[in-house]
Amino acid sequence: MSGEFPRQLHLNINALHSGFVPSAWRVPGADPRAFIDVDHYVRLAQTAERACLDAIFLADNAAISDQLDMRPITALEPTLLLTSIAAATTHIGLIATASTSYNEPYNIARRFATLDLVSKGRAGWNIVTTADLPSARNFGLDAVPDHAQRYARADEFASLVKALWNSWEDDAFIADKASGRFVDLGKLHPAAHRGRFFGVQGALNLPRSAQGHPVLVQAGASGDGRDLAARHAEAVFSASQSFDESRAYREDLNARAARYGRGPNAVKVLAGLTTIIGATETEALRRRDELVDLIPWRYSLNRLAGTLGVPVDSLSPDKRLPDDLPLPNNGNGNHTFFNATLAQARAHGYTVRELVRALAGGGGHRVIVGTPEQVADDIAHWFENGAADGFNLMPDVLPDGLEAFTEGVVPILQRRGIFRRAYEGDTLRSHFGLGKPAGHAAAREAA
Amino acid sequence: MSGEFPRQLHLNINALHSGFVPSAWRVPGADPRAFIDVDHYVRLAQTAERACLDAIFLADNAAISDQLDMRPITALEPTLLLTSIAAATTHIGLIATASTSYNEPYNIARRFATLDLVSKGRAGWNIVTTADLPSARNFGLDAVPDHAQRYARADEFASLVKALWNSWEDDAFIADKASGRFVDLGKLHPAAHRGRFFGVQGALNLPRSAQGHPVLVQAGASGDGRDLAARHAEAVFSASQSFDESRAYREDLNARAARYGRGPNAVKVLAGLTTIIGATETEALRRRDELVDLIPWRYSLNRLAGTLGVPVDSLSPDKRLPDDLPLPNNGNGNHTFFNATLAQARAHGYTVRELVRALAGGGGHRVIVGTPEQVADDIAHWFENGAADGFNLMPDVLPDGLEAFTEGVVPILQRRGIFRRAYEGDTLRSHFGLGKPAGHAAAREAA
Numbered sequence: 051m052s053g054e055f056p057r058q059l060h061l062n063i064n065a066l067h068s069g070f071v072p073s074a075w076r077v078p079g080a081d082p083r084a085f086i087d088v089d090h091y092v093r094l095a096q097t098a099e100r101a102c103l104d105a106i107f108l109a110d111n112a113a114i115s116d117q118l119d120m121r122p123i124t125a126l127e128p129t130l131l132l133t134s135i136a137a138a139t140t141h142i143g144l145i146a147t148a149s150t151s152y153n154e155p156y157n158i159a160r161r162f163a164t165l166d167l168v169s170k171g172r173a174g175w176n177i178v179t180t181a182d183l184p185s186a187r188n189f190g191l192d193a194v195p196d197h198a199q200r201y202a203r204a205d206e207f208a209s210l211v212k213a214l215w216n217s218w219e220d221d222a223f224i225a226d227k228a229s230g231r232f233v234d235l236g237k238l239h240p241a242a243h244r245g246r247f248f249g250v251q252g253a254l255n256l257p258r259s260a261q262g263h264p265v266l267v268q269a270g271a272s273g274d275g276r277d278l279a280a281r282h283a284e285a286v287f288s289a290s291q292s293f294d295e296s297r298a299y300r301e302d303l304n305a306r307a308a309r310y311g312r313g314p315n316a317v318k319v320l321a322g323l324t325t326i327i328g329a330t331e332t333e334a335l336r337r338r339d340e341l342v343d344l345i346p347w348r349y350s351l352n353r354l355a356g357t358l359g360v361p362v363d364s365l366s367p368d369k370r371l372p373d374d375l376p377l378p379n380n381g382n383g384n385h386t387f388f389n390a391t392l393a394q395a396r397a398h399g400y401t402v403r404e405l406v407r408a409l410a411g412g413g414g415h416r417v418i419v420g421t422p423e424q425v426a427d428d429i430a431h432w433f434e435n436g437a438a439d440g441f442n443l444m445p446d447v448l449p450d451g452l453e454a455f456t457e458g459v460v461p462i463l464q465r466r467g468i469f470r471r472a473y474e475g476d477t478l479r480s481h482f483g484l485g486k487p488a489g490h491a492a493a494r495e496a497a
Numbered sequence: 498m499s500g501e502f503p504r505q506l507h508l509n510i511n512a513l514h515s516g517f518v519p520s521a522w523r524v525p526g527a528d529p530r531a532f533i534d535v536d537h538y539v540r541l542a543q544t545a546e547r548a549c550l551d552a553i554f555l556a557d558n559a560a561i562s563d564q565l566d567m568r569p570i571t572a573l574e575p576t577l578l579l580t581s582i583a584a585a586t587t588h589i590g591l592i593a594t595a596s597t598s599y600n601e602p603y604n605i606a607r608r609f610a611t612l613d614l615v616s617k618g619r620a621g622w623n624i625v626t627t628a629d630l631p632s633a634r635n636f637g638l639d640a641v642p643d644h645a646q647r648y649a650r651a652d653e654f655a656s657l658v659k660a661l662w663n664s665w666e667d668d669a670f671i672a673d674k675a676s677g678r679f680v681d682l683g684k685l686h687p688a689a690h691r692g693r694f695f696g697v698q699g700a701l702n703l704p705r706s707a708q709g710h711p712v713l714v715q716a717g718a719s720g721d722g723r724d725l726a727a728r729h730a731e732a733v734f735s736a737s738q739s740f741d742e743s744r745a746y747r748e749d750l751n752a753r754a755a756r757y758g759r760g761p762n763a764v765k766v767l768a769g770l771t772t773i774i775g776a777t778e779t780e781a782l783r784r785r786d787e788l789v790d791l792i793p794w795r796y797s798l799n800r801l802a803g804t805l806g807v808p809v810d811s812l813s814p815d816k817r818l819p820d821d822l823p824l825p826n827n828g829n830g831n832h833t834f835f836n837a838t839l840a841q842a843r844a845h846g847y848t849v850r851e852l853v854r855a856l857a858g859g860g861g862h863r864v865i866v867g868t869p870e871q872v873a874d875d876i877a878h879w880f881e882n883g884a885a886d887g888f889n890l891m892p893d894v895l896p897d898g899l900e901a902f903t904e905g906v907v908p909i910l911q912r913r914g915i916f917r918r919a920y921e922g923d924t925l926r927s928h929f930g931l932g933k934p935a936g937h938a939a940a941r942e943a944a
Binding site: 125127225233 | 520527530533535558560561565566567568569570572573574577578580581583584585600601603604607614615631635636637672674678680681696698700702
């Protein structure tokens, strides 16, 4: 068996509509309708599959929560989009985000189990608790539920979804035409759950898939988030800004997972990474500057002011941020990520304009600007020295930023022997090196 | 333009896993895994599309609510299944069932809008309130909410979903690269709704589709159900047992719709119809008997006893039902349908065994057993004399019962000039002869 040694890198494409940079839709050749074009997403997945990437990852938000007057947003429902992609691909994993705050466990268990069956074992669920106010206001609330409550609900939700996914023993489905026995109901295990947030009595109405059940993904950054990841997640999408921060995060997560009785490397850490690639470093920097110059200033200032919690008038593009401005901290992971960049800006004495440029107009994910070799070196350094098990790639512009990666960076990683040249299995679990979850029969034997 | 005259028949295929008859999975050649096989559903849709049927219709239930030990159930989530089908077809409409009792309006509006965009205007939503106890128990309840409350919630839910689907004016999406303006937020109309059951503040995060928005479908049988259909539905799936009952139902529905200010024929009535087709009537009857004989007696008796609300021991296969047995009436439309068959059984003095045979093991939808000519005659009679605008077809066994219909019955209907030989449009609305809903700009001009 291959795949045991050497340790292999994992790469997801985070297919953010026109690309990570808010101006991506404005570049020559870009189709502004990409955010509502299923064929755009299908082509991205096919490009990623040709390069043997682990998975396509889709974010989600059930609201208009960015400045839609100036840029596209996450719009199409991701489990449906991935079902379209499943029909047009054969191997690549399919990870969709869905909120535990604005859904019901039975519905989510069933929708992801359907995706897992339809794709023959390629589904993953990215668990989010959803921290934005516009979403809360679309689901009967006037304010975002507090952090601890969101995470308590997410924990109960995820446990229930796993119980539902495992509610059929693998030999429960008989389908014996002669006797007329279809399913052995004695091998179904109803959830029989009454908890703080949910009551679910029945078993799922679907058997398990080729990979057992979907892979659980999470993006825990706060303490509660890390604990949720340590308990449930098999892969995390992190947003560490620096090598040291990422290595410390990975070690902390593994330590927390161990406290829940999970083995070493039970949770794969995939760091978020935006790439802006050019044939030379100068070309890459020019590309970055051109993209940033296409972002309306009003957009960047609104976003920065909103994140900092200050009036937009208080920010002057050519002045530094006030030194006494408190860093935002509402316990939300995204702001934690943002703070790192802000601290970096202070250390370097950036003006507001320079800070916006360093963020590439984004919300704080790490950005590498450089040649394919520079990107590959950075990835290999993090991977080989314990800062990450892989990366959740957010190319600047799609599809061409992805093509620059698959054509330029992937071959270098393959030559280094840290990334596959062909898929070794057919399921997302096989790509991530995860075993098939035991399910009920084995659990009972072990008990 | 064609399609105005003569009036055209509408035909949906209700793709019930292995087929309507509970023993369908046991016939030679049937694949018992069909209920979880996306390719099975894709092939059904392709067969239906070759015959120019209006739509594929998928039922739904978020629970195990039939005797799964002896037969398949509705299992895969239907909006995902239809997304797979959208990728493999070009014209046929795609109608999925979703419950207003166990979902949130923003999620449903968004999922169906996604299906509508992905399929380029072919989606429909079948609104159900979900009356079974196992479903209630999967969503935190100990009992099914009462009929009036379910329908009040459904009414508010459907109004909200329509408001969300219409929240973008058709020219709100600008995408002007030069100016950097993406969407004109002044042409978005947030739901701004605080009601009895729901609060939804925002606009949908998606623009309208090629057909405006998905077609609304319903299956109202009770008074509340008919009012919901009269207010919101553009097509109803009825379960009338007789010509007279169906004509009276259609007239009643049109009269109710008129009271809501809707024009004549605003609601297309599609009658549920199970077909058991043979080259001769004798062959068809033999096929019926063979299928019924394959249904375990325990299944049929449990089902009959459950519907009647009597202990299973009280039913003797070779005796008539007690004359003093009250007909079940809990206000649920399905029982109304069942009652008609039961009354017919009494009139003819059927034994329990004969009653089960007349039901073809099912729950009371009308069954025609006969040759293609007999089926076509029956359909034409109902259609031409005002008892139905079309039919929701539930073939005995799938796929071959559908093939018997498309190869045998459809050509006869085409020769009679009441069914299309080619699609005249690309959207579900065009197949149903429905206009594009006005949306917000036109609504304001009219005000």
